[in-house]
Amino acid sequence: MSARVAELLARVLPAERIGAFAGVHGHAPAPEARPSTPEEALEVLRLARAERWSLLPLGNGTRLAGIRPRERVDLVLASRNLRGITRYEPADGTLTALAGTPWGELVAATEARHHLSPELARPDGTLGGAIAAGASGLDRLRHGPLRHQILGLSALHADGSRVKSGGQVVKNVTGYDLHRLWCGSEGTLCFLLEGTLRLYPAPAETVVLRLAAASATEGAARAHALWRAGLQPVAAVVRAPALAGPAELALVLSGRAEAVADEVALVRAQADAVEELRGTEASTARAELRTAGTEATLVASTRPSQLPALLATLERAAAALGLAPRPTLHPLLATLELELPGLAPRDERLLELGEELAGAGARLRWRGLGARTPRLAPDATASELMQRLKRALDPEGLFAGGPP
Amino acid sequence: MRSLAQELRALVGAAGVVDEPTRLVAYESDALAMVTCLPELVVLPRDTRETAAVMALLHRRGVPVVPRGAGTGLAGGATPVTGGVVLSTARMRDVLELDPHDRFARVQAGVVNVDLSGLCQHAGLAYAPDPSSQMACTIGGNVANNSGGPHCFKYGATTRHVLGLVVVLHDGRVLDLAAPELDPLGYDLVGLFVGSEGTLGIATEVTVRLVPAPAVVEVQLALFRTLDGACEAVSDVIAAGLEPAALEILDQLTIDAVERSVFAAGYPREAGAVLLVELEGGAADVTAQAAALEALLARHDPLEVRRGRDAAARKKLWAGRKGAFGAMGRIAPDLYVADAVVPRTRLRELVARTVEICRERGLRLATVFHAGDGNLHPNICYDRRDADEVRRVLEAGHRILSECVAAGGALTGEHGVGLEKLAEMELYFTPADLEAACRMRAAWDPERRLNPGKLIPTHACLEVRSARPVGAGEPA
Numbered sequence: 001m002s003a004r005v006a007e008l009l010a011r012v013l014p015a016e017r018i019g020a021f022a023g024v025h026g027h028a029p030a031p032e033a034r035p036s037t038p039e040e041a042l043e044v045l046r047l048a049r050a051e052r053w054s055l056l057p058l059g060n061g062t063r064l065a066g067i068r069p070r071e072r073v074d075l076v077l078a079s080r081n082l083r084g085i086t087r088y089e090p091a092d093g094t095l096t097a098l099a100g101t102p103w104g105e106l107v108a109a110t111e112a113r114h115h116l117s118p119e120l121a122r123p124d125g126t127l128g129g130a131i132a133a134g135a136s137g138l139d140r141l142r143h144g145p146l147r148h149q150i151l152g153l154s155a156l157h158a159d160g161s162r163v164k165s166g167g168q169v170v171k172n173v174t175g176y177d178l179h180r181l182w183c184g185s186e187g188t189l190c191f192l193l194e195g196t197l198r199l200y201p202a203p204a205e206t207v208v209l210r211l212a213a214a215s216a217t218e219g220a221a222r223a224h225a226l227w228r229a230g231l232q233p234v235a236a237v238v239r240a241p242a243l244a245g246p247a248e249l250a251l252v253l254s255g256r257a258e259a260v261a262d263e264v265a266l267v268r269a270q271a272d273a274v275e276e277l278r279g280t281e282a283s284t285a286r287a288e289l290r291t292a293g294t295e296a297t298l299v300a301s302t303r304p305s306q307l308p309a310l311l312a313t314l315e316r317a318a319a320a321l322g323l324a325p326r327p328t329l330h331p332l333l334a335t336l337e338l339e340l341p342g343l344a345p346r347d348e349r350l351l352e353l354g355e356e357l358a359g360a361g362a363r364l365r366w367r368g369l370g371a372r373t374p375r376l377a378p379d380a381t382a383s384e385l386m387q388r389l390k391r392a393l394d395p396e397g398l399f400a401g402g403p404p
Numbered sequence: 405m406r407s408l409a410q411e412l413r414a415l416v417g418a419a420g421v422v423d424e425p426t427r428l429v430a431y432e433s434d435a436l437a438m439v440t441c442l443p444e445l446v447v448l449p450r451d452t453r454e455t456a457a458v459m460a461l462l463h464r465r466g467v468p469v470v471p472r473g474a475g476t477g478l479a480g481g482a483t484p485v486t487g488g489v490v491l492s493t494a495r496m497r498d499v500l501e502l503d504p505h506d507r508f509a510r511v512q513a514g515v516v517n518v519d520l521s522g523l524c525q526h527a528g529l530a531y532a533p534d535p536s537s538q539m540a541c542t543i544g545g546n547v548a549n550n551s552g553g554p555h556c557f558k559y560g561a562t563t564r565h566v567l568g569l570v571v572v573l574h575d576g577r578v579l580d581l582a583a584p585e586l587d588p589l590g591y592d593l594v595g596l597f598v599g600s601e602g603t604l605g606i607a608t609e610v611t612v613r614l615v616p617a618p619a620v621v622e623v624q625l626a627l628f629r630t631l632d633g634a635c636e637a638v639s640d641v642i643a644a645g646l647e648p649a650a651l652e653i654l655d656q657l658t659i660d661a662v663e664r665s666v667f668a669a670g671y672p673r674e675a676g677a678v679l680l681v682e683l684e685g686g687a688a689d690v691t692a693q694a695a696a697l698e699a700l701l702a703r704h705d706p707l708e709v710r711r712g713r714d715a716a717a718r719k720k721l722w723a724g725r726k727g728a729f730g731a732m733g734r735i736a737p738d739l740y741v742a743d744a745v746v747p748r749t750r751l752r753e754l755v756a757r758t759v760e761i762c763r764e765r766g767l768r769l770a771t772v773f774h775a776g777d778g779n780l781h782p783n784i785c786y787d788r789r790d791a792d793e794v795r796r797v798l799e800a801g802h803r804i805l806s807e808c809v810a811a812g813g814a815l816t817g818e819h820g821v822g823l824e825k826l827a828e829m830e831l832y833f834t835p836a837d838l839e840a841a842c843r844m845r846a847a848w849d850p851e852r853r854l855n856p857g858k859l860i861p862t863h864a865c866l867e868v869r870s871a872r873p874v875g876a877g878e879p880a
Contacts, residue, residue: 091639091642091748092749094747113645134588134592145587147592147595148563161836161840162836163837167745167812167813167832169745169746169748169777169812169814170748171552171556171561171774171777172814172817173550173561173599173814173817173819173820174814174816174829174832175829175832175837175859176841176845176859177550177563177596178596178841178844180563180595180598181592181595181596181844183592184587184592202645228505230616230619230686256689256693257692258689258693259686261688261689262685262686262687262689301586301587303503303506303584304505304507305503305506333586334506335586363585365587376589379579381578381579382579382589382590382593383590385573385593385847385848386593388847388848389844392844392846392847393844403590403591
């Protein structure tokens with residue numbers, strides 16, 4: 001099959017734009033088409049449709065660990081050659097770029113005057129990949145997830161039509177927000193071509209405060225106390241080598257100098273030992289906070305008020321299963337990421353831990369489990385509606401997989 | 405066989421059905437008064453369960469359904485152009501949950517925007533979207549239109565604040581997405597639904613994000629001799645990286661109208677524009693922002709700058725802006741409130757074009773706009789009894805939208821497409837875009853009975869052909 005796919009691809013793409021996807025995180029190897037223009041992408045899509053291939057759209061593949069492998073993929077359609085900033089209007093605070101543009105390139109082009117949200121860990125991930133994965137970053141508490149930054153998208157639908165949703169202005173309610181449907185759809189509905197994002201003014205000052213805590217639970221409680229007192233950090237992160245041991249609460253404060261000074265004073269009024277990092281030290285500490293882990297990871301979210309109960313459940317369940325997760329908490333988002341170092345993805349205890357947390361009301365996401373990634377379980381009516389949307393926009397199932 | 409009205413009364417009680425012609429008149433349009441059409445019936449369920457029963461019945465009967473909040477929409481979105489039944493959320497007014505710790509509220513769709521804001525204040529929180537009609541408009545209506553308001557410059561429109569929804573689908577099934585989720589479970593149905601103008605389902609419950617009320621707020625009101633002066637000051641505010649919560653402009657005719665009304669704010673006669681800027685944050689931060697803003701405004705030679713920090717002073721400074729639409733009633737009996745968006749870098753140029761377009765057609769234009777996000781509201785004063793004036797108003801509206809789209813802008817920033825901008829949708833979208841929208845819509849409502857004739861040009865979706873009159877009974 002692969003040889004035939006490569007042979008047919010050669011009729012619509014030059015040889016240098018045909019490669020091979022090696023397969024990773026349970027996603028099987030497949031031939032890879034790397035079109036460099038929307039027109040080339042359309043030719044590949046038409047060919048795939050005629051041949052009844054199953055397509056997996058891909059950026060640079062940096063987020064595949066969080067995506068359940070497809071049952072069948074005949075061709076990977078990569079956007080990495082669809083690269084470049086098509087419009088950056090600093091006075092307007094908007095940026096338009098092709099889907100395969102690396103995130104780091106977008107940051108570099110805008111950082112002198114603007115903050116690009118979300119603040120992602122991997123500069124080599126692409127704009128389209130981040131959108132397809134429904135990414136959010138370290139600055140989510142301040143600016144929200146990526147789906148809130150998207151002003152407009154264009155994409156190729158399965159029938160070959162090039163479809164636009166939204167636009168290039170910062171406020172717009174013209175027509176349906178199809179881009180909200182595409183964002184987070186993991187490439188199951190379309191192939192993204194281009195996106196426009198809103199930008200925020202670059203902060204004049206950034207300070208990272210570090211506070212020691214006796215445990216992750218206490219670190220989370222301190223963050224909540226500061227939040228109730230009016231603190232509005234860009235990020236609050238509790239990290240600990242183990243659930244029971246000492247932890248550290250890091251607060252990222254950013255904005256106008258006076259606003260940051262107000263917030264530093266607020267924290268210092270409530271805490272004795274505060275390590276204050278500024279300048280390059282703050283930048284380094286902030287970059288460390290957004291570092292993506294490489295281990296199998298379980299992400300659990302709940303309501304802020306239910307976080308202490310969830311942590312208590314986690315401690316009990318982890319001890320009973322003989323697991324020693326390395327927790328990173330985002331207490332103000334009520335989210336905890338549990339890295340499980342050295343654990344084989346096939347270890348049943350991973351799923352058992354998840355079941356315990358789900359039983360305590362947590363919503364779960366997984367990374368690094370490959371084909372064993374549990375399916376999300378929306379209610380039956382929502383699930384049926386999602387299937388109808390898939391059939392409406394991709395009736396022949398050209399894009400591999402269905403609703404995430 | 406019982407009539408539809410009788411069957412509906414059995415579901416929602418006698419007070420929940422309107423069929424007397426004199427009372428139906430109240431539902432013949434929303435705030436776009438130039439298009440009217442009587443519904444055959446109005447039904448007012450009290451909760452999700454009743455709404456589901458009503459929708460199941462209307463599904464069996466094949467009756468078109470037009471959802472309606474408070475009827476304050478300005479694009480004709482709640483006008484029953486194909487007849488059928490208007491489903492009003494006016495009796496769904498309960499706040500179901502207000503959680504100050506987790507900072508969200510769950511409300512029935514008919515809760516009035518300002519009532520929710522008022523409740524939040526007691527908890528030191530705020531519901532950010534604040535449309536001009538917030539004294540009357542409902543949260544469900546805000547969801548349908550993805551409504552904005554002055555403070556959306558900082559906080560974003562409704563879609564950024566909706567965490568969950570309960571939606572009754574076309575056939576009466578209930579889609580329960582009410583739990584406040586960080587990220588969608590699967591496709592983002594909530595994000596897709598917000599702004600869908602009643603064409604995908606009936607939202608009966610809405611879970612919204614609340615934000616902390618700012619510690620300190622200061623309003624500065626600058627009076628300029630010309631509209632250009634105010635627009636230039638706005639460009640400088642944005643370029644300087646100041647992040648006000650709101651940036652609003654009123655033009656000269658609006659100022660005149662305000663000064664001749666009960667909302668009179670003491671604007672001087674020679675003022676050609678008012679710029680209203682609201683700053684918020686911690687005490688030291690607001691003081692620094694205020695000083696920077698005052699220096700910036702001074703560079704544009706204002707006639708006067710007024711400042712206010714306490715609630716009473718701020719209310720006084722906002723009074724002219726909040727009363728602007730009401731005050732325009734003194735200029736002419738009717739007001740066509742247009743809504744378009746332009747890139748912020750082209751604001752001044754496009755504002756000048758709207759003035760020219762109206763002048764060329766002998767129309768009186770009073771402009772109020774959300775300058776910070778490039779959202780223009782050219783308000784054309786007219787008399788609906790004058791057919792030629794109505795024609796010129798519509799022509800001007802079309803021209804203004806065409807020029808905004810050509811400049812890289814959008815057809816609507818917060819009012820929605822409704823009926824008003826159907827023709828212009830083809831200026832903005834290609835046939836392929838509209839076809840994709842129709843297919844998406846059909847996945848929610850295969851018979852296209854929900855709010856037919858809105859949002860997507862009729863020939864694109866053919867929904868009117870599927871509409872059946874109320875009296876037709878159930879399909880064989």
